[in-house]
Amino acid sequence: MTDVKHMKWWGWGVEGVAFNPDNKPAFAPFVKKAVGLDLSVPAVPAVAFGDLTLPSSTIDAAFLATLAGIVGEANTITDDEARLVHTYGKSIRDLLRIRASDLPRMPDVVVYPADEAQVAAVVTAAVAANAVIIPFGGGSNISGSLEPHPGEARVVISLDLGLLNKVTLIDEGSGLASIQAGAQGPFIEEQLNARGWTMGHFPDSFTHSTLGGWVATRSSGMQSDKYGDIADIARGIRMVRPAGIVDIRPVPSASTGPSVREMILGSEGRLGVITEVTVQVHRTPEVREINGYLFPSWEAGIAAMHDIAESDAKPTVTRVSDARESGFSFATGKAKEGFDPQKVLMAYLKRRGWDLEGINLSFIGFEGSPSHVAYEKKIVKRIVKKHGGLAVGKGPGVLYDQKKFDTPYLRDFLLDRGAAADVSETAAPWSRLNEIHDAVYAAANDAYEQIGTPGWIMSHLSHSYHSGACLYFTFAFVHGGEIAIEQYDVVKRAIQQAFVDHGGTISHHHGVGREHAPWLEQDISTEGVALMAGLFASADPKKNFNPDKVITY
Template identity: 65%
Template sequence: MAAMKWWGWGLDGVEFTHEDKPELGPFIKQQLGLDLARATEAPPTFAELELAEPSLPAELRAALEGAVSAEQVSVDPLDRVVHARGKSIRDLIRQRRGDLPRLPDVVVRPADEDEVTAVLTAALAADAVVIPFGGGSSISGSLEPPADETRPVISLDLGRLDRVLEIDTVSRLARVQAGVFGPRLEEQLNARGYTCGHFPDSFTHSTLGGWIATRSSGMQSDRYGDIADVTRGLRVVTPTGMLITQPVPSASNGPSVREMVLGSEGRLGVITEATIQVRRLPEERRIIGYLFPTFAAGLAAMRDIADSECQVSVTRVSDAPETQFSFATRKAQSTGDKLQWKALTTYLRRRLGFQLDQMCLSFIGYEGSESHVAEQRKAVGKIVKRHGGLTVGSGPGALYDQKKFDTPYIRDFLLDRGVPADVSETAMPWSRLSTVYDAVNAAGHGAFAKLGVQGYLMCHLSHSYHGGACLYFTFAFRPTPGADMLAQYDVVKSAIQQAFVDNGASLSHHHAVGTEHAPWLEQDISAPGVALVQALFAGADPGRNLNPGKIV
């Protein structure tokens, strides 16, 4: 898998464009006062960057080359920059500024678990820092070396560990190397008639080990579970030896070591292999679009679906601002499409009493046999109708399916025009959903007002559980001319995060802690909880050689 751009998301040559979306320019002009036609900023060329020379003692380099071969030990400047950070908005802004105070000194690419062990042994002997690297898609600050780190820093790129090793067809379990990227994993499983079913937004550019290390969730987690549910067994190279958890369905053997590794962000060891649950490829897969008169009605419908006997793969509903943004990103419509849309909106207004500026778009996914999908669609349709919603068919769902992995490219497009955009997501019980939603909107818009900037804040429910759900917020604003973009960003981001923990919600649902969310950890899990986490890390890695500074 090719590395992502050093200054942005995704691959070189792939980018977001507004030119085929005629409604987007006027929409952004109205909401942010921004003219999309003209890019005002651009990242520097790589040649313009001022990079510190690597600090790699000859003895350590020789040991690393002995572990993996000289060809797999890289001090190439571009390699070091690509592995220096993830893809948070803070990372991207600083990369574009050429702000690169601490790079990895070397990138090492092991081929298997034995080579990972040899690299870690060499690093510990030299008192070096090891930062495991999957796809580099982290948006929580989980990859950057501490700015004041004086020891050699090794970025351990696991991309060569990319194979499905075995499938237990009786138990529906697959042994998989942790460095496999999402598309490569599905390709190998699909060839045997199986799927993992884990599809995060970062799917194209993230790995199984990265999903596990950050407790990822995917778009179809309503059916398949999040990565904590998918992951049954683990193999982890640690400073004291190989950590192994067996892929049993359940166990009563004290505090769960598997759970300790999940979300540990490389601080307990290097995940080399996981045994994951897989399922047969479904006979049919459909994502259907729905419209609700209000966000409250959509949330109530999702809650009732979660409380019913319905078995769906996706439950997603956008609030009115996100719905309006989604409609603005449509490609140019044909005359027939325009007439159909006009007829639909007329029907919604006159017959169903919709206020179009409050209307909310929803997607619900179904998988299984043809009869199962038909049965589930019928049952969900009754719930949707009970909450004033309307089925609009598979067209919008197909469009959502096509666009779902493209969203991160929009951040680069907006940064080229001087506008930061970011996301914050959280989870809470159903009974607190409206409270959290209202509080975050008040906090976000309050931050815009405090800064005196035009901003936009939108939200969708992205995952449903029996007892609660995830709310996923996206915000963008046009900074004050001459102001520090990052400083103003921090005002907005902090206001939203604080609203989460002040209202009984988690600091994150699936984007991990890293350094970005660490300031809110104690408020989320309490001071004794933080002490437990600190004791765990100190006991497993007393020399702080494994990705220090993350989480706590």
């Protein structure tokens, strides 16, 4: 058995780590008010593995022996739990289906190649056998990019890149690092930090996602305002194809026709198996600081983020939560004995005439030399004040840093108690952000009325650009058990349609997969889809590589 570590099959993260509502006195009342869920009712734990009904592997002994001859018997796994871990990602749809034992098709075998040569040999053998290859990184995907097609009759191979996890080269003169595609976020930063470098890419899934997965889904990180999205960070790419290796050299820019690098970015395994990526890296900063700010309204916060994007300040993080998400953040705070600075602050704001239910919490990050950070903070402070905001220091930023990767655990906590929670994100021009925000709220609330249950939606802005920003929505409702996925679909469809109807994209950084594919034509046009279909059909005529993701042809 391979020693590659995976998330638990029934939820996010690792066994023994979970959201803990203890010492958060405002959380239970908040949830009761938001969706009508009584947290005093005992939780129903996830289904036991032994109670699941799992389809058997269909791989024959001869082909299994062929794969074992390439990667070794210990790295050729047909164990049911390993196959289950590699069947779905971690969306609420995925987790609901697992708990309902809705598993019509699982990978027949999981293989763990140790290097690029073994990846190439597996690809050659799989294509010769007309098998399906689904590349697998950390399994954190929430857009349906990993699951086999339910009716797939061919052998399905989950090609897990977990053994390809090393930083192989740092070009210190150029600020470039070559990293194997199966390396997860923490291990990448550990290896880079040891030599004084950082990649600066920290998506929400950072602790359990991989470089190859980031490239395959066009990921964005929390610090993309400074470091860029993965499309900006990834310069060189190596990808295994049936006839050889695509090798995109890490030049800073090129005029070499339609960009093959861009074709690979966001391709979700449809074109081949990414094995190595050369990325831009930066010296670890002398100072890293995230400060908290408060705004009296959502519109004021958005206007401030826009002004910051146009200013000489270039923060690492520009994030503002609307009043609902801010209320959620306050509700997850721990109880404090004695002096409570939050209570003092709220009393002060109330005296100044602020609507305490309408506060918008913001986090802005700064990195660099002490003088550079001081310069940028001065610019930001002036802009925040212009829009009626208030700086509240480093304390909230420290808490943000501590909790930024923990939110997915809350989804499992709620699911154990009969509530479904998930996310959708978009990006749009600055001029459309408020319109989209209001339209999504209206669409979600109409959907909750349609399914007959109270629901919650909240949002924040993040990932600011010259022309616009990302809006990230979280939604939740108490589901109806066996009809949970039907209810989810009503809400999800309403939110996604509101995105495209009001000038946004269908996904800013979670990819397309199967989840968002129905809206792709509205996003990139009929001819855009035709171009993409032509690329996939030409590159993979027998549909061996992760078929039916992004588009179906």
